[in-house]
Amino acid sequence: MTDIKYTVKDFKSENEVRWCPGCGDYAIMNAIQRTMAGMGVAREKFAVISGIGCSSRFPYYMSTFGFHTIHGRAAAVASGVKLANPDLNVWVISGDGDSMAIGGNHFIHLIRRNIDINLVLFNNRIYGLTKGQYSPTSERGFKTKTSPFGTVEDPFVPGQLVIGARGSFFARSIDGNMKMSQSVFEAAAAHKGASVVEVLQNCVIYNHGIHAQITDPAHRADRQLYLEHGKPMLFGHENEKGLVFEKARLKVAKIGENGITEEDILVHDAFEQDPTLHMALINMQLPDMPVAFGVIRSVPTLVYDTEMVAQIDEIQGSRKVTCVDELLNSGNTWEVTGNEPLVSDCPQTEFK
Amino acid sequence: MKDARVIELEEVAIRFSGDSGDGMQLTGTLFSDATALLGNDISTFPDYPSEIRAPQGTVGGVSGFQVQFGHKQVNTPGDFAHVLIAMNPAAIKANATFMKPGGTIIYDSDLFTEKNLKKANFETDDPFAECNLEDYFKIPVPISSLTKESLKDFGLDNKSVLRSKNMFALGMVCWMFNRPLEYIEEFISTKFAKKPIVVESNIKVLHDGFNYGYTMQHMTPSYIVHPANIENGTYRNVNGNDSTAWGLLAAAEKAGLELFIGSYPITPATDILYALAARKDLGVKSFQAEDEIAGITSAIGAAFAGDLAVTTTSGPGLALKSEAIGLAVMAELPLVIVNVQRGGPSTGLPTKTEQSDLLQALYGRNGESPVVVLAASTPSDCFWYAYKAAKIALERMVPVILLTDGFLGNGTEPWKIPSMAELPSITPRIAKNAEAFKAYKRDEETLAREWAFPGMKGFEHRIGGLEKNVSGTVSHDPENHHINSEIREGKVQRVVDMVPDIELCGDGDGDVLVVGWGGTYGHMVSAVRELREEGKNVSLVHFNYIKPLPGNTREIFSKFKNIIVCELNLGQFASYLRNELPEFTYHQNNKLKGLPFTVNELKQGVYKLLED
Numbered sequence: 001m002t003d004i005k006y007t008v009k010d011f012k013s014e015n016e017v018r019w020c021p022g023c024g025d026y027a028i029m030n031a032i033q034r035t036m037a038g039m040g041v042a043r044e045k046f047a048v049i050s051g052i053g054c055s056s057r058f059p060y061y062m063s064t065f066g067f068h069t070i071h072g073r074a075a076a077v078a079s080g081v082k083l084a085n086p087d088l089n090v091w092v093i094s095g096d097g098d099s100m101a102i103g104g105n106h107f108i109h110l111i112r113r114n115i116d117i118n119l120v121l122f123n124n125r126i127y128g129l130t131k132g133q134y135s136p137t138s139e140r141g142f143k144t145k146t147s148p149f150g151t152v153e154d155p156f157v158p159g160q161l162v163i164g165a166r167g168s169f170f171a172r173s174i175d176g177n178m179k180m181s182q183s184v185f186e187a188a189a190a191h192k193g194a195s196v197v198e199v200l201q202n203c204v205i206y207n208h209g210i211h212a213q214i215t216d217p218a219h220r221a222d223r224q225l226y227l228e229h230g231k232p233m234l235f236g237h238e239n240e241k242g243l244v245f246e247k248a249r250l251k252v253a254k255i256g257e258n259g260i261t262e263e264d265i266l267v268h269d270a271f272e273q274d275p276t277l278h279m280a281l282i283n284m285q286l287p288d289m290p291v292a293f294g295v296i297r298s299v300p301t302l303v304y305d306t307e308m309v310a311q312i313d314e315i316q317g318s319r320k321v322t323c324v325d326e327l328l329n330s331g332n333t334w335e336v337t338g339n340e341p342l343v344s345d346c347p348q349t350e351f352k
Numbered sequence: 353m354k355d356a357r358v359i360e361l362e363e364v365a366i367r368f369s370g371d372s373g374d375g376m377q378l379t380g381t382l383f384s385d386a387t388a389l390l391g392n393d394i395s396t397f398p399d400y401p402s403e404i405r406a407p408q409g410t411v412g413g414v415s416g417f418q419v420q421f422g423h424k425q426v427n428t429p430g431d432f433a434h435v436l437i438a439m440n441p442a443a444i445k446a447n448a449t450f451m452k453p454g455g456t457i458i459y460d461s462d463l464f465t466e467k468n469l470k471k472a473n474f475e476t477d478d479p480f481a482e483c484n485l486e487d488y489f490k491i492p493v494p495i496s497s498l499t500k501e502s503l504k505d506f507g508l509d510n511k512s513v514l515r516s517k518n519m520f521a522l523g524m525v526c527w528m529f530n531r532p533l534e535y536i537e538e539f540i541s542t543k544f545a546k547k548p549i550v551v552e553s554n555i556k557v558l559h560d561g562f563n564y565g566y567t568m569q570h571m572t573p574s575y576i577v578h579p580a581n582i583e584n585g586t587y588r589n590v591n592g593n594d595s596t597a598w599g600l601l602a603a604a605e606k607a608g609l610e611l612f613i614g615s616y617p618i619t620p621a622t623d624i625l626y627a628l629a630a631r632k633d634l635g636v637k638s639f640q641a642e643d644e645i646a647g648i649t650s651a652i653g654a655a656f657a658g659d660l661a662v663t664t665t666s667g668p669g670l671a672l673k674s675e676a677i678g679l680a681v682m683a684e685l686p687l688v689i690v691n692v693q694r695g696g697p698s699t700g701l702p703t704k705t706e707q708s709d710l711l712q713a714l715y716g717r718n719g720e721s722p723v724v725v726l727a728a729s730t731p732s733d734c735f736w737y738a739y740k741a742a743k744i745a746l747e748r749m750v751p752v753i754l755l756t757d758g759f760l761g762n763g764t765e766p767w768k769i770p771s772m773a774e775l776p777s778i779t780p781r782i783a784k785n786a787e788a789f790k791a792y793k794r795d796e797e798t799l800a801r802e803w804a805f806p807g808m809k810g811f812e813h814r815i816g817g818l819e820k821n822v823s824g825t826v827s828h829d830p831e832n833h834h835i836n837s838e839i840r841e842g843k844v845q846r847v848v849d850m851v852p853d854i855e856l857c858g859d860g861d862g863d864v865l866v867v868g869w870g871g872t873y874g875h876m877v878s879a880v881r882e883l884r885e886e887g888k889n890v891s892l893v894h895f896n897y898i899k900p901l902p903g904n905t906r907e908i909f910s911k912f913k914n915i916i917v918c919e920l921n922l923g924q925f926a927s928y929l930r931n932e933l934p935e936f937t938y939h940q941n942n943k944l945k946g947l948p949f950t951v952n953e954l955k956q957g958v959y960k961l962l963e964d
Contacts, residue, residue, distance in 0.1 A: 013814070015825060047657065047806040052817075058816050060826060065806040067656050068816025069649065070679050076614075076646035080653025080661065081806065083637050084612055088657065088806050104648075111644040130850045312632050319633035325600045327634065328769045332535070334389050334770075339581050 006037040015065045023173030026053055026203040028122060029062075031173075031181035032091070036064070039189055041089050048091045049078040051098040053130045055122035055201070058093040072103025075110040078117050086305040089189070092119040095201075096149065097127050099157050100136040100257040108265055111165035111306040114193040118185070121196060122175075122202040125210050132206035158198045159282030159296065165273045167197035170282070174215055175202055180293060187295045193303045195240040214291050223286055227294035232265040235290050242266070249279045252289060354811040363422025366429030366525065367391075369447050370439025371408055372401055379437075380417025384897040387537045388589045388766045391579030392421040393801065395874060396764045397948065402619065402702045409463075409471035410587040416844040423578045427874035429763065431950035434575075435528070437521050439495070441479050442472035448483035448958045457485065460517070463643035493564070495520050506530040513728040516557040530574050543546035563742025585768040592760035593620070593733040595767065596664075596690055597627035599738030601634055606739075606744055607778040613651035614658040616669065619702040619722040620758040621692035624664040634892040644672035648689065652676060656815070657804035658782075660742055661864060662688040667696045667709045668908045670753075671716065673946065677751055678717045681840060683815045684801050684931070686745035686780070686793070689723075690738065693757040693871075693944045699843060704946025706760035707870055708921035712897050714928060715751045715901060720837045722844040726747075728875035732767035734760055738774060738895060744847055748781040749800040753896070757871040757920075759948050786810030791824030799843035845900050854902040858884060858891025864958055865912035867938075869895035869925050872949055875920060879954035890958055901932060909936050914961055916941055920953055 011033040012082060013303040019025045036046060046064035048058035050069035059066025068079045074092045082090045092110075099107045101119050110117060125132040126144070133146040137158065141150040169191045171184040188195035200211040214223050225235045225243070233243040234255075242265030244253045253260045272278070277299040285291060319328045354714040368380045384396050392572055399416040406413030419429035438444050438459040445675045451457070451925035466477065473483055479489060499517040506513075515747035519540075526533055537555050537815035544550040590598075613636065615625045629638035637659070641647040647661040657662035665673065670691045680687045695701025713725050724744050728737040733758050741752040781804035783789050784917075791803050791813045813824050819836060821827040857880055869877040873894050880892040893908055895901070909915060915940040926938045941957035943949055 013815075031715050042809065042948045043805055043811045044812055048817075049653070062814070063812055065812050066814035066816075067653070067683070068814065069652070069817060070675055070817050073645060073676065076641065076649040077656070078649035079639070079646070080612065080614055081638060081651075081657040083650070084610070084654035084657035084659040084661070085805075085807055105642050106646055109646070135898070224551050248416050253411035269787040288777075308637065312635055312637075314633040316635065322793075323772070324598065324605045324634070325772050327601065327631070328588070328598060329586065331588060332389065333387060333769065334391070334392060335586055336582055 004040050004042055006043065008033045008037050010043060011036050011063050013061055015060045017061050018057065019054060020205050022204040023054070023297055024124070024203070025058070025122065027122070027175050027178050028181060028199050029058060029203065031178045032120065032185055033062070034182050035185040035189060038186070039089070045087065046089050046091065047078070047081050048093060049074045049081060050093040051103055052161070053095040053098045053127075054203075055093055055095045056098060066229070072101070073106060074098065074121065075103060075106035075117075076304070079113070082115050082305055083308060086116070086309055089109045090117045092117055093122070094119060095122045096125060096135045096137040096158070097342075100158065108161060108165040110164055111167045111196065112212060114168055114301060115304040116192055116194070116306070118188045118195045118197070122201040123158060123198050124201040124206035124207055126203050128203045128206050132318070140323040148150045158196070160279065162196050163279050163282065163297070167196060167297065168299050170194040170278070170294070170297045170299045171197045172200070173197060174291045174293065176215060184295055191298050192245060192306070193301060210343045213286055222232065223290050225284070225290040225292050227268045227270070227281065227296055229268055229291055229295065229298070232262060232267050234265060236302070245277070250284065250289065253348055256268050259338060269293050271300070273299050357515045358725060360494055361434070362424060362577070363426060363430070364435070364438070364529070364575055364577055365418060365420040365433045365452070365636050366435045367416055367418045367433035367447060367450060367522070368437045369414055369416040369443035370518070371442070371480075372410070372413050372894070373405055374401065374439045375515070376415045376417050378934065379518045379522045379892050380419055382536050383531065384419045384523060386526065387419065387533045388423045388587070389535055390531065390576055391479070391664055393428045393580040393582055393766060394419055394421040394589070394764070394846060395429045397759065399947075400703055404924065409440055409442055409468050409753050411442045411446050414442050414917060416447060418450070421577060423580055425471045425580065425582070426497055427613040427878045428951060429946070435525070435711045437525060439517070439521065440472070441469050441474060442481055444479050444686055445472050445474065445751070454487060454489070455678070456489040456491065457519070458491045458493055460495035462494045464494035483938070485660055493524065494955060498560065498564065499557055503553050503571065504558050506549065506612070506663070508549070508553060516554050519554045519557040519566070520561035523558040523563075525560045525563040527565030531579065533562060536575060550610075562623040565686060575677075583767070584859055587766045587768055589764050589766045590732050590735070590767040591623070592728065592734040592756050593623035593692065593760055594627045595727070595732050595735035596738045596754070596756060596761075597624045599735035600628070600660070600662055600688065600742060601631060601636070602775060603739045605634075605740030605772065606775055607660060607742070607780050607953070609658070609660040609746075609780065610635055610637065612637045612639065612651060612654035612661045613664065614641050614647045614654065614661070615664045616641050616644045616647045618644070618666045618669045618852060620694055620761045621664045621666045621669070623761065624690060624692070638860060638927065644669040646672040648676040651687060652680050652683070652685060655687050655803060656683070656952060658803075658807070659788070660746065660842065661686070662690065662742075664690040664692070666692050666694045667712070668699065670709060670712055674717045675769040677723065678719060678721045679817050680751040681717070681721045681723060682819075686749055686803065687740045688738070689707060689753045690746050691753060691755050692761045700902055701946040702901070703758065704945060705757045705871065706920050706944065707757060707872070708924065709755065710898065710924040711930065713755055720841060722899070724752040724847050724900070725755065725843055726749055726752060727870035727896055727898055728760055729894060729896055730872055731760050731763045731765045735767070743776065744850055745852075746778055747783055747800070748798055748843065748847055750843060750847070755870055762786045783808070786921070789813070790822050790915055791815055792820055792822045794839070798846055800837055848900040850902060851897045851902050853894050853904040854895065854908060856891050856893055856908060859889070861911035862889040863888045863912070864888070864914045864916060864961055865909065866892045866958065867895070867915055867917045867925070867929075868892070869898060872918060872920065874953060875949045875951055879951045879958070882951065883958055888958065888962065898925075898928070906933055909933060914939060916961055918942075918949065918957060920944065921950070928962055
């Protein structure tokens with residue numbers, strides 16, 4: 001493994017990339033390619049699976065094995081890929097329409113089973129490929145051609161679904177922040193089990209600036225909390241603010257005010273099994289709270305593909321039936337002898 | 353004491369019938385297995401309601417199991433039963449029309465109370481008269497009270513005691529038909545090995561039932577059916593769902609591939625998933641998916657990654673899988689889709705058989721989306737057609753739909769066990785030359801592309817649902833799409849070189865050609881045999897290969913004055929034939945009752961045609 005040396009270029013395909021100029025997808029792809037190049041995994045071991053949507057064109061732009069499937073089903077296809085060959089490094093590229101709407105069922109069950117797959121959820125809170133309808137992550141009241149007077153429904157928060165499906169890994173990043181993206185992709189790839197990375201992605205055409213409140217360079221220090229395991233939950237230009245847990249709620253505290261010191265600030269524990277605090281971090285939103293980024297949850301737990309292989313190995317260790325001939329002849333069989341050869345008026349047919 | 357009445361028969365059909373909680377399926381199965389072990393040819397037909405426990409004592413809750421066994425080849429479970437075992441009045445009502453005139457009815461007289469008669473919607477206290485069964489030989493046996501008496505020293509509660517009454521009936525029937533009890537005793541001992549009291553009590557009741565028949569022989573007739581003259585070899589009983597599963601296992605082993613099944617439980621196909629999930633010893637990866645769509649898409653993923661991939665379902669599930677089948681067509685991956693057909697549309701008749709998914713299998717997708725369609729015709733040849741489906745999929749890089757049905761899936765027959773050595777080879781089209789590999793480069797003869805999967809160094813490529821050019825790049829070129837559409841259809845058509853010529857039962861020409869396909873084979877061949885014995889100039893062709901049709905189909909059809917297509921739908925195969933071979937006129941004989949044809953119904957259809 002260690003002698004494998006790749007650069008980003010090794011993961012780019014010859015196909016012309018056809019996302020709109022300025023689309024956030026470019027940066028996300030670049031971060032994923034960088035991550036893959038640095039993993040020490042042979043290129044042929046990667047399988048990149050996608051559904052339908054702008055982001056789902058992704059496999060065509062990669063030099064790995066790739067499969068551009070049908071709307072919503074990438075998680076299920078990828079599950080089959082991983083179980084067919086658990087040795088593969090399987091990535092699912094999906095969007096908020098693909099994974100939260102038509103593919104919601106496969107999304108939660110992939111997570112529940114905890115199959116060792118990395119799912120990257122490009123969340124631009126809009127349907128881009130079909131030209132701008134609201135998505136399951138669009139805010140209530142959002143106006144589009146299919147909701148000309150504003151929607152009357154609330155959005156999903158993807159991380160809540162991950163926790164609800166007993167997810168073992170959830171991270172969040174921003175398309176434009178390649179350094180952060182790469183570091184969470186690396187963590188997702190290292191995690192054994194279903195890893196979900198939500199990337200806030202900007203659709204320049206149909207939903208430009210949807211995440212601007214969060215990503216605005218002038219304010220991002222105050223509005224983004226980058227979580228790192230074992231480090232205090234500090235943010236602000238000078239790291240002067242932090243999170244405390246008060247009356248069963250997260251709260252922003254200022255260091256130096258009301259006797260608060262850095263000692264009082266929560267320290268992030270991504271490995272904690274209890275999802276309570278992870279859920280609270282996922283739920284944080286502007287304006288009262290910063291938005292959480294980085295690896296929010298990463299807990300070790302039983303992995304489906306590993307367990308499947310172990311179960312087969314265990315049963316094969318003490319098996320009585322070792323091949324199909326033995327199977328067919330097991331159970332109740334009897335011999336017919338001494339009959340005359342039959343001449344049938346109905347040959348029916350090639351093998352009986 | 354009078355001598356026992358001994359009746360010698362060529363073949364006899366017995367129907368076990370009772371509440372769906374009465375254990376009739378097990379009783380019938382045990383009797384069938386014991387019978388097959390004696391060397392009779394058999395055919396069975398479980399007929400049960402979709403409710404697990406419908407209201408006790410009602411007609412809707414009646415569960416039946418019919419077995420026919422004989423001295424010669426037995427192709428059907430029998431149109432009508434010689435003997436009916438009725439555990440309650442509802443069983444009489446439900447089965448009256450399935451009785452052979454003059455047949456024998458054994459019934460649990462303890463349960464023919466006013467209350468139970470009412471539950472079964474009888475209006476008088478004579479259920480037999482109400483069902484026009486006066487001329488039948490009726491044997492009242494107080495099965496419930498005899499079972500209680502039999503077990504009075506076991507200290508079991510009433511409910512547990514009555515659970516054994518099916519064994520009393522079974523013992524009695526075994527006496528009537530000269531079946532030894534050893535096999536059944538062995539089965540009970542193994543199944544309940546951990547509960548000695550259950551073993552003991554059931555065997556006691558079984559024997560008491562047997563002895564009761566012996567003691568009461570002045571009133572119960574005894575039948576002798578000599579062993580059948582069947583081909584020498586090792587046999588076992590098999591149902592269609594198990595043999596489908598085993599055919600897939602055999603194909604994986606032959607092809608040197610691992611087997612992946614992605615399925616969602618659905619009646620009557622779930623038994624295939626059971627049979628494969630049980631085979632971790634053979635390395636089967638069974639994946640109970642979250643829905644039908646994930647069943648097939650996970651299988652498509654496994655096919656992409658190099659496994660022999662299958663998904664199993666029934667009609668409504670096939671509908672849900674449609675879009676994904678299109679993906680497998682476009683991606684040109686090897687995939688076997690098994691549809692154990694049931695009554696439709698919608699939820700329809702989940703536990704009943706039908707052949708009404710043929711057009712769905714052929715055409716039920718968006719775009720020009722050709723797949724190979726096969727149909728098995730007996731419980732045991734499900735093995736062969738599952739094997740063949742996998743062979744075609746792997747050698748031609750094409751999805752194959754295998755149609756079976758509830759009648760085949762649940763029905764059983766003795767099966768001469770094949771050996772792996774005698775099965776034909778399977779050579780998957782695994783790519784070997786990375787330099788020359790292109791995702792959609794094809795074999796000139798078969799039009800099949802090569803199979804390269806993740807993990808194969810130097811073969812990295814992308815496929816997907818979008819139209820592609822030869823190298824696998826997305827292409828919206830109009831010419832390319834037109835050519836590729838023809839190629840995908842042509843690839844399926846060229847599978848004809850793997851399809852044997854269809855063989856006739858009967859003469860090569862004549863007045864009537866009876867045409868069938870799939871699970872109706874047993875009834876069709878019996879009907880045509882009887883018609884020929886009556887001197888009618890009638891022959892049969894029965895199709896297992898639907899798309900492509902066997903190469904000699906046209907030639908065979910051209911030799912007959914009349915063609916009648918018999919199927920359990922409103923004429924789907926007939927309409928397909930009208931499309932494929934429009935120069936012929938197709939008469940139809942159709943049935944949509946959730947039940948197999950009877951031999952008589954098929955004969956009537958031919959008589960009518962001969963009269964006109």
